[in-house]
């Protein structure tokens with residue numbers, strides 16, 4: 001099919017691309033309705049992350065979110081949106097929680113900042129102890145960061161430093177999974193398994209090794225369920241056991257669309273790591289703080305990591321905060337004599353951030369938000385599964401309040417959309433249309449095309465009904481559009 005024919009036939013003709021992922025654009029508010037000043041200043045000065053900024057122009061407004069309350073946010077025109085993504089898997093407690101702001105203000109008034117380099121302060125001490133009380137097993141030592149990439153970066157460095165401290169000098173490699181997102185700083189990016197994010201910045205930190213993920217949607221029934229776990233052992237042996245420092249895995253993998261582990265996957269991985277002296281890092285930047293129904297995602301699947309990396313929901317994202325949580329055995333070599341982990345960030349353990357982290361745990365405990373997720377995730381899943389009758393819905397997967405719907409061209413064969421189709425489907429239609437109808441969620445094709453949902457943990461039946469009430473007509477129209485595109489291109 002010639003490109004020009006396709007363009008003419010393309011039902012999206014005239015719509016501009018706006019973003020590399022889910023952000024709405026073409027159907028966002030018309031600039032005429034938007035306060036001119038903010039739009040102009042945003043276009044002239046704000047460098048938006050992972051965004052095709054050239055797509056915003058006089059006809060396509062930057063979506064400006066000004067206020068939030070509960071599961072909802074409001075744009076600068078006062079229009080309300082259901083935040084089906086918790087901002088970016090972050091705002092676990094929901095929007096507009098004044099007590100989190102009050103905790104920040106009280107701490108800033110008392111001690112606005114002091115560092116954790118050789119000094120300590122009460123909020124960091126209290127939060128570290130509180131986290132240690134919630135983690136499974138011996139994960140008792142907390143190294144604070146400002147976000148997820150810093151936590152991953154720190155975990156990899158600590159894994160290397162730990163092996164060296166024990167005289168194992170050559171272990172530097174980090175094994176992670178294809179399509180997994182572990183952040184974008186150079187070390188974390190080396191763990192990230194998404195070629196389009198990596199290639200522009202190569203060469204990356206040496207030692208990133210990638211193995212298959214647990215997406216079983218297209219696996220043959222004959223395939224051994226634990227083959228992806230066993231692939232980790234093959235990679236360790238292939239790389240040379242004495243060169244591998246750690247394996248980093250998310251409990252439920254975000255990149256590619258909420259891949260859950262097979263029964264026994266993490267137990268097998270734990271055995272493999274133990275057999276080869278390799279550390280297991282559970283990257284829970286998304287999957288902790290109730291997102292999948294437990295304080296920490298590893299609890300859901302019953303495995304004990306050597307380290308956990310976390311961020312986002314730790315403060316419900318009211319302030320930037322992340323952490324690397326290490327087992328006692330990992331910390332032990334650094335607690336003696338003159339040894340130290342020669343690594344740190346000025347803002348790691350910022351007192352204002354830690355005060356908000358403490359207030360966030362108080363709130364989550366008081367309202368039992370992990371319990372709310374466990375109580376309602378079945379309903380959420382059932383309602384999303386209810387969309388499976390649509391021809392475009394190939395798979396629904398995930399855990400807790402973290403689910404993805406995979407969109408397919410052919411349900412029977414599970415054929416996916418090609419790049420051009422996916423581009424139109426996601427950025428030419430879905431993201432804008434969903435936003436126009438008042439739902440923020442993520443449309444993504446870093447793997448196969450998906451719509452991803454991750455609402456605040458206070459959500460329940462009413463919000464799920466609203467989500468599905470918007471998704472159904474929009475996915476129905478998406479199906480029809482893709483069908484007519486296919487027939488036109490076949491003609």
Ligand SMILES: Cc1ncc(COP(=O)(O)O)c(C=O)c1O
Nearest residue numbers: 147148149181182183283285286
């Ligand atoms: C599993 C995982 N690790 C690391 C990161 C990086 O976190 P940040 O964006 O805070 O640097 C993310 C971000 O989404 C993530 O999902």
